[in-house]
Amino acid sequence: MSKYTLAIIKPDAVGNAGAIIAMFEKAGFRVRAMQKMNLSKGQASAFYAVHKERPFYSALVDYMTSGPIVPVALEKDNAVADYRKLIGATNPKDAEEGTVRAIYGKSIEANAVHGSDSDENAAIETAFFFPACELS
Numbered sequence: 001m002s003k004y005t006l007a008i009i010k011p012d013a014v015g016n017a018g019a020i021i022a023m024f025e026k027a028g029f030r031v032r033a034m035q036k037m038n039l040s041k042g043q044a045s046a047f048y049a050v051h052k053e054r055p056f057y058s059a060l061v062d063y064m065t066s067g068p069i070v071p072v073a074l075e076k077d078n079a080v081a082d083y084r085k086l087i088g089a090t091n092p093k094d095a096e097e098g099t100v101r102a103i104y105g106k107s108i109e110a111n112a113v114h115g116s117d118s119d120e121n122a123a124i125e126t127a128f129f130f131p132a133c134e135l136s
């Protein structure tokens with residue numbers, strides 16, 4: 001069971017970063033590392049490489065480099081599954097009421113936040129943004 005997951009507050013939602021982080025904390029997550037940054041095209045392409053054959057890949061890379069993002073390493077027991085429940089479905093239209101994406105998402109692309117989809121990817125993605133952070 002994972003103790004950590006990686007959240008990214010996406011460009012469309014950075015203006016609501018404080019409120020979104022408050023939702024994370026209210027749900028029992030602790031912020032272990034956080035930064036506001038701009039991704040280069042190379043970094044965004046590498047981060048989303050798992051989607052490189054998908055039709056939305058290049059639009060996704062453009063979108064994730066269109067403005068600042070806020071990656072956040074979060075800690076909680078059962079972090080990956082509990083965080084995915086908190087943020088809701090990928091498409092905000094399908095996200096349960098009260099979830100982060102239902103409240104702050106605008107479209108399937110501009111869906112407010114990213115979340116790791118497995119313990120393995122949580123470790124890889126957290127190390128991508130916070131390589132110097134000891135999270136074990």
Ligand code: CMP
Pocket residue numbers: 051056060090108109110111113114115
């Ligand atoms: P995220 O959790 O960051 O992981 C991949 C992202 O691709 C996803 O959220 C969506 O924002 C984005 N995306 C854009 N278009 C699609 C689509 N048609 N299907 C799934 N994901 C999409």
